[in-house]
Structures are given as structure tokens and as C-alpha cells.
């Protein structure tokens with residue numbers, strides 16, 4: 225199993241490269257790229273959120289609580305400072321005290337939370353949250369959800385990679401438990417997650433993502449951006 229630091233570094237790198245490619249092909253603004261990069265990195269830390277007593281669990285949950293609470297008050301710029309403070313504190317303690325308790329109570333490590341369908345579901349929920357709660361426009365919200373799923377799946381793949389003992393050319397016991405599509409010990413949970421995906425899937429229009437990834441224009445735009453058009457590092461220090 226990969227550790228917290230490895231997950232964070234690899235997750236941030238994969239999200240960073242992906243958002244750089246979208247930015248270079250002219251599909252994103254710089255602030256949108258930064259948003260997707262952050263969401264992908266957070267997504268790559270989410271699967272181990274069910275490991276309870278571990279320090280990564282506490283760090284991830286606290287980070288997520290801080291991040292979400294700030295995101296909520298950013299979505300209400302018209303509120304006074306004191307209203308923002310009350311909203312922030314309410315959201316933070318609700319997440320940390322209530323949602324964290326629920327997690328500790330009802331999840332087991334590498335349970336349904338550490339699976340492919342959960343990564344897809346959280347991406348859909350992320351898109352819905354970005355669209356309804358925040359200022360994000362439709363297509364960026366879809367990309368946001370996609371990046372959460374991308375980070376999530378990167379984490380699961382990394383855990384599988386770490387379960388292959390390269391030195392001894394054999395599989396560790398944990399092989400196959402990280403990148404899984406269901407949990408034998410939790411059929412009910414697996415069913416609920418797939419049901420939620422089915423119900424909510426129409427809320428997010430993934431053609432925005434597939435139209436980009438599978439279009440030749442995207443790669444032509446990227447290709448044209450490999451070398452500078454107006455001289456090297458033009459305006460690097462123009463502020």
C-alpha cells in the first residue's frame with residue numbers, strides 16, 4: 225500500500241499534467257486549471273479517508289473540512305464578515321464532528337469507500353455540488369467531477385501497483401483489493417453505490433469530457449502548442 229506522501233505527490237502530478245494539457249489546448253482558463261488541479265489532488269487522497277485511526281485520515285478529513293468550509297463562504301460573497309464566520313464555523317464543525325463520526329462508525333478500511341464505483345459516484349456528487357452550491361459553470365463543473373474521479377482512480381491504481389512485490393516477482397495478499405468494482409463483504413453497500421450512480425448519472429453530462437478527449441482537434445491544438453509561437457518565454461516577467 226502506498227503511503228500518504230506518495231499518494232499526494234502522484235495525485236498532484238497526474239492532476240497537474242492533465243490540467244496543463246487542457247490549459248495548453250485552450251480548453252480552460254488559468255483559474256479553472258488551478259481548481260481542477262486542486263480537486264484532482266483532493267480526489268487522490270479521498271479513498272483512504274476510511275482508515276480511521278491513521279494520521280492521514282485525520283489530515284485528509286481536517287483539510288477537506290477547511291477546504292469545503294472556505295468554498296462554501298466563497299460561494300456567498302454578498303454575506304457580511306460575521307455571517308461568513310458563522311457559516312464557516314458551522315460547516316467546519318458539522319463536517320469534522322458529525323460527518324467524521326459517521327465515517328468512523330460506519331466504514332471499514334478498504335471497504336466500499338475504497339472502490340472504483342465510489343470514485344465515480346464522488347465525481348458525480350462533486351459536479352452537482354460545484355454546479356449548485358458554487359459559482360462554477362456547467363462544463364467546468366463536469367471537468368471538476370471528472371478530476372475528482374481521476375485522482376480517486378489514480379490512488380486505487382497506485383495501491384495495486386504497490387501490492388506487486390517487484391523484488392520477489394509475486395503478488396502481495398492485498399492484490400486485487402484496491403482497484404475493485406465491488407466488495408464481497410458488503411453487497412448492500414455495493415448495491416447502494418451502483419444505484420446512486422444510476423440515479424444521478426443524468427445530472428452530469430460527460431460528453432463534455434469525451435468530446436474533448438476523443439476529438440482530433442484537441443490533439444492538434446496541443447501539437448501546435450509544443451513550441452513557442454511568439455519567441456521563447458515572451459512576457460515571463462510582465463506583471
Ligand SMILES: [Zn+2]
Pocket residue numbers: 225271272338379383402
Ligand atoms: Zn488506499
